[in-house]
Amino acid sequence: xxxxxxxxxxxxxxxxxxxxxxxxxxxxxxxxxxxxxxxxxxxxxxxxxxxxxxxxxxxxxxxxxxxxxxxxxxxxxxxxxxxxxxxxxxxxxxxxxxxxxxxxxxxxxxxxxx
Amino acid sequence: xxxxxxxxxxxxxxxxxxxxxxxxxxxxxxxxxxxxxxxxxxxxxxxxxxxxxxxxxxxxxxxxxxxxxxxxxxxxxxxxxxxxxxxxxxxxxxxxxxxxxxxxxxxxxxxxxx
Numbered sequence: 001x002x003x004x005x006x007x008x009x010x011x012x013x014x015x016x017x018x019x020x021x022x023x024x025x026x027x028x029x030x031x032x033x034x035x036x037x038x039x040x041x042x043x044x045x046x047x048x049x050x051x052x053x054x055x056x057x058x059x060x061x062x063x064x065x066x067x068x069x070x071x072x073x074x075x076x077x078x079x080x081x082x083x084x085x086x087x088x089x090x091x092x093x094x095x096x097x098x099x100x101x102x103x104x105x106x107x108x109x110x111x112x113x114x
Numbered sequence: 115x116x117x118x119x120x121x122x123x124x125x126x127x128x129x130x131x132x133x134x135x136x137x138x139x140x141x142x143x144x145x146x147x148x149x150x151x152x153x154x155x156x157x158x159x160x161x162x163x164x165x166x167x168x169x170x171x172x173x174x175x176x177x178x179x180x181x182x183x184x185x186x187x188x189x190x191x192x193x194x195x196x197x198x199x200x201x202x203x204x205x206x207x208x209x210x211x212x213x214x215x216x217x218x219x220x221x222x223x224x225x226x227x228x
Contacts, residue, residue, distance in 0.1 A: 042221055
């Protein structure tokens, strides 16, 4: 079964540093998402991405965050200057088409900001 | 605004006993409803989904859920719980718009007694 691959699985970074989280979507999927789960809390929507642009973003997704597909395959989430409260599990998810709700989630990247 | 409520933070059942996890949603139109399971340190696995049609939905691992519009509920059930079912369970509602994002409940942690 096709998978969404996320790297790294764990990342520890110092406060104020930039991090890039990477995701390889399923090849024929067109819609890409990042979700975040702070330890012990619910999964929260960050951003959706389609046709090389953001289609929706949440209040959490402020100017410190950005997404792109730099090479047409990887889908990345960048946090420019990490804060302690950015520590969370970040999930990438992809979906095939406009009327297909068949999400596939990656296994997540655990980000720890120290 | 859309929201999902899972009123039980923890539930403990004995192995072999039946299980029901509650989920209530708030949404202005016909919702797309999902149940996901998350084992510790793992990603999100889709158990089942409801889009339309038969209100009793069968999923993987012997789970089922029933959509009750009058009660705005989508409760997850399993007739006989196995020790391997111990995990966190998330109910989610999907918006059918440009982003198709998912809104998650806060989760219910299931503990299984031997």
